[in-house]
Amino acid sequence: MFKSYHLKWCFILIGILVGGTILGRSGEVRSWSASQIIGHIISVTFLILSCWLVHCFFRNARLPLPNKIRIVLSMATGTLVALTIIYYYDLYVPSRFLPPRDIQVDESFDYFLRRFVAGFFVNMICYIVFNIIYTNNILQKTQLEYEQLKQAHLRAQLISLQQQISPHFLFNSLSTLKNMAGEPDTKKFVVQLAHVYRYLLNYNEHHVTALSEELSFIHSYLYILHQRFETALNVRIDIPDRYLSRLIPPLSLQLLVENAIKHNVLSPEAPLNIYISVNSQNELEVANTYRPKKTTEESTGLGLQNIKDRYQLLFNSEVSVNNTPETFTVSLPLIRNERNHN
Template identity: 45%
Template sequence: MYKAYQIKWCLIVAGVFAISTLFLRQGSFRVEVQLWEYCDYVLRLSFYMIVCWMIHAYFLLNKISYLSSWGKLILSNLIAIVIMVFLGTLFYRILPRNHFIDPIVPALNFSNLLHSFFGGFILSVICYSAFYSIHTNSALQTSKLENEILEQAHLRAQLLSLQQQISPHFLFNSLSTLNAIAPDQHTKNYIVQLAAVYRYVLNFNEHYLTPLKDELLFIKSYLYIMNQRFDKALEVTIDISEENLKLMIPPLSLQLLVENAINHNMFTLQQPLHIIIKTDNSPALIVENDHRPKKVIGGSTGSGTGLKNISERYRLLGNTTINVSDEGGKFCVTLPLLPNERIAKMTGYK
C-alpha cells in the first residue's frame, strides 16, 4: 500500500504546498499571530491534502466497473471537495481559534460556502494532478522494467527449445534432399512433419505470442513424430472449440506441457499415457495427463523449469497466472487464453 499510494510523494507534496502558501500570503507574519498558529495552519492544510490524495489514489488504483475514467475523475473530486468543506467546518468549531487564517472557511452562509467549495476544489485538483502524474510515470517505469524482464524470459525459453539448433538452411536443405530420396510415403510424411516442427521453432524466435490455431498445427506435427516413437503407448485427444482458435498463448508452451507429460511419466503399450488437450469458457487451454511419475533416484523427475518459464511469461504478458493441479492420478495445467488485439498490440506480435 505504501508504494501503490505513493505515500512518500504525498507527504512531500502536502508539506511543500502548505509551507509555500504560508510564505506567499500577503502579510503572513504579523505580531498578533503566535508561532503555534502558523504550525496549526501548515498541519491542517497538509492533513486536507493527504485526505484528498488518498481519495484520488483509491479511485485511480481500483477498477470500478460502473465508472469510466471521466466518471472516476468527477466522482473522486466531488467526494474530496465535500469532505474538505466538512473538515473545514468541523475543525473551525472544535479547534482553538487561529488568528492567522483558517485554511478553509466554515460554510456558515452562501459566501463562505462558495469560498470553502473553491478552496476544496483547488486542493483536490492539485492532489489529483500530482498523484495522476506520479502514478502514470511509475507505471511507465514498471512497464519498461517488465518488458526487459519479458525479453529475458523469452530468451531463456529459446534456450530451452533451441539448445541443439544448427544452421536452418543446412537442415532444411538436408531434409528436402532426404525427402526426395526417401523410398516410401511413410518416411516422406515423417520428414515433412519434422520440417514443420523445426520451422515453427525457428519462427518462435520472432514473437512473444502465437495464435492457438498455429500452436495446434505445430503440436500435431510434434505428436506425429512422438507417435512414430511410442506407437499406441501415447494417446492424445484434442478438443478445441472453434471460437478459441484466434486467441493467443506463448509459443511452445503447449509443446513444453506435452513433452513434460511424456518425459516424466511411465507408460507402455499395455498401459498407455493419455493426454487431453481442450479448452473451456474462461477461456483457457487445459492440458491433462495421467500422473504416473517415473521412479528415479532422488525422488524427482524434473526441475520444473518449463512450468516456471511459462508462468513467468504469462505474468509479464498479461499479469495473469497459470493453474497447476495434481489430483486423482491426473496432472492438469490450465493456461489462460489471451485476447488477440490487446496483447498482440502490446507485444508487437503480427
Template identity: 45%
Template sequence: MYKKYQIKWLLILSAIMIICTSFLGQADLSRTKWCHFLDHSIKIFVPIAGCWMIDGYFLTNNFRRLSGYPKYLLSILLGIVALLVLSYLIDQINPENYFYANKIGYQTSKDILLHLGGNSFLSLICYFVFSNRYTSATLKKTMIEKGLLERAHLRAQLISLQQQISPHFLFNSLSTLKTMVNDPSAKKYIVHLAGVYRYVLSFNEHYLTRLDDELKFISSYLHILNERFGHMLRVDMDIQQRHTALLLPSLSLQLLIENAIKHNVCSEEHPLYISITTTDLPALKVENNLQPKRSRLERPGTGLKNIIERYKLLVDKPVEVDSNNGKFTVTLPLLTHESNYN
C-alpha cells in the same frame, strides 16, 4: 493499497501547503509554539489526505460506465467536497486559531465562496500531482514489464528445440535426407520432423500464435513422439472449432506435453495419458494421469515456469495448475487480439 511513491508525494504536498499557509498566516513564526504548529499541520494535512485518497481511487480503478473526462471531473468535484467537509469538521472540533489574524469563517456567502475557491484550487493541485506521479510510475512499470517479457521470450527460445543446433541447417539437411530415403515410414517421419523445425523457425518472429497453428505443429510433434513411445503415450484432443482462431504463447502446448513426459513414468505397464481440450472460458486445458518418476524430486518443470511467467507479462489472467485425484492439469487462458498483449 497505496504505493510508497503515492504516500511520499502526499507528504511532500502537505508539507508545502503547511509551510506556505504558515508564512501567509503569521509573519513571526519564531514565537509560534510547536503545539500550535502541530494543530495547524493537522488542519491542513487531513483535508488534503481525504482529497488525495479520492483522486487515488478514481485514477487507479477502472469503471465500466465512467471513463475519460466525466471520471476526471467527478474526481476533482468530490475532492473539493472532501476538502470543504473535512476542513469544516476539524474547525468545529477545534475552533482555536493560532495562525490567521483574519480567519475566514462560514457565516457569509463571501466566506463560503472564498472557501470554495481555495479548495477548488487545492483539489486541482492534488489531482494533477497524483495523476502525474501515477502516470510516470505506470510508464516505468510498463517499460520494466516489456524488458521482462523480452527476457522471458529469450529463455523460451533457449528451452525450445533450438538449444543444440541451428534450425536452418537442420531443416535443409532434413529436406535433403528425404530425397535419399526410400522407406515410406522414414519419409513420413522426416516430413513431420521438418514440420516441427519449420514451426520453431517461425517462433522467433512472434510471442503469440493462433491455436490452430499450434495444433498443426503438435500433430507433427506427436508423430515423432509416437515413433519413440508407441502405445506407451496416448494423447486425445477435443478442440472446439470456435476457439481455433484464439491466441496463446508460442510453443506452450509442446512445453506442457514435454513437461508431462519428463516428469511422469511412460511405460507399457503404466501408459501416460494426455488430454487436450478447450473450455468456454475460453481456455486450453492439458491434463495427464499423475505417475511421477521416483528418481525426480517434485518440482515444477522449467517449461511450465516459463509459460507461467510469460502469461503474467502478457495478460492479467493466471495459468491454473492443479494436481489432485491422480491428475495433473494445466489450464492456459486463450487470448484474443495479439496487439493487446505485445
C-alpha cells in the same frame, strides 16, 4: 489498491505545504499559540489527505467510465470535499485551535468564492502531484516489465534450443525417417517435420499465438512422436471451435507434452495418456498419466516455470498445477483475442 496510493508522497506534500504556509506567514505565526499551530497542521493534513485519497480512488477504481469523465469527477469531488472540510473547520472548530481567520464566516458570496478558490487550489495541487507520481511509476513499471518480458522471451528461446529443437530431437526424427525409408508415409513425415521446424523458427518473432496455430503445430509434432513411440503414446485433443482464436504463449503445449514424455514411463503395455481440453474455468488443460521415471535425472522445472513467467508478464495471469498420484495436470488461461472478441 492501497499500494497505488503513494501515501509517502502525500505526507511529503503535506510537509511542504505546512512548512510553506508557516514560512509565508512567519510574522503571524510568532503570535500563534501551540494549540493553533497544531490545529493548523492537523487541518492542512486532513484537507490534503482527503483530496489525495479522492484522486487515488478515481485513478485506481475499476469504474466503467472514459478517462475524461474520471478526470472531471475526480476534480469535482476533490474540490467539493475540500470546500466541505474548509467550511466545517471555519464553522465548528473553536478559534483557539485555528490561526486567526482572514475572513468573516458568513453566507456571503465573497466568503464562498474565496473558500472555493482555496479548496480548488489545494485540490489542484494534490491532483497534479499525484498524477505526476502515478504516471512516473507506471512508466517505470512498464519499462521494468518490458525488460522482464524480453528476458523471459530470451529464456524461452534458450529452452527451445536446449530441449525442443535440440540435436536429440532432430537425431530421433532423422532416425525415424531412416527406418521409414520406402514406406508410403515417408513423404507425409517429411512434410510434418518441416511444419514443426517452420513453426519453431517463426514463433521467435511473436510473444503470443492463436490457439488454432498452436494446435496445428502440435498435430504435426505429435505425428512425429507417434512414429517414434507408436502405441506407447496416446494423445487426445478435445477443443471446441469457439476457443480457437484465444491466445497463449507459443510452444506452451509443446513444452508440456515434451515434459510429460521426458519424465514419465511409457510403453505399449502401459501407454502414456495425454488429454488436452478446455475445463469449466475456460482454461486450456493438459493432463497426463503420472508414472514418473525412477532413474530420471532431477527435473529443473525450467519449461513449466518459463510458461508461468510468460503468463505473468504478458497477461498478469496465473498457471495452475495439480499433481495427484494418478495424473499431472497443468491449466493454462486462454486469453481473449480483443480483435475477434471471442
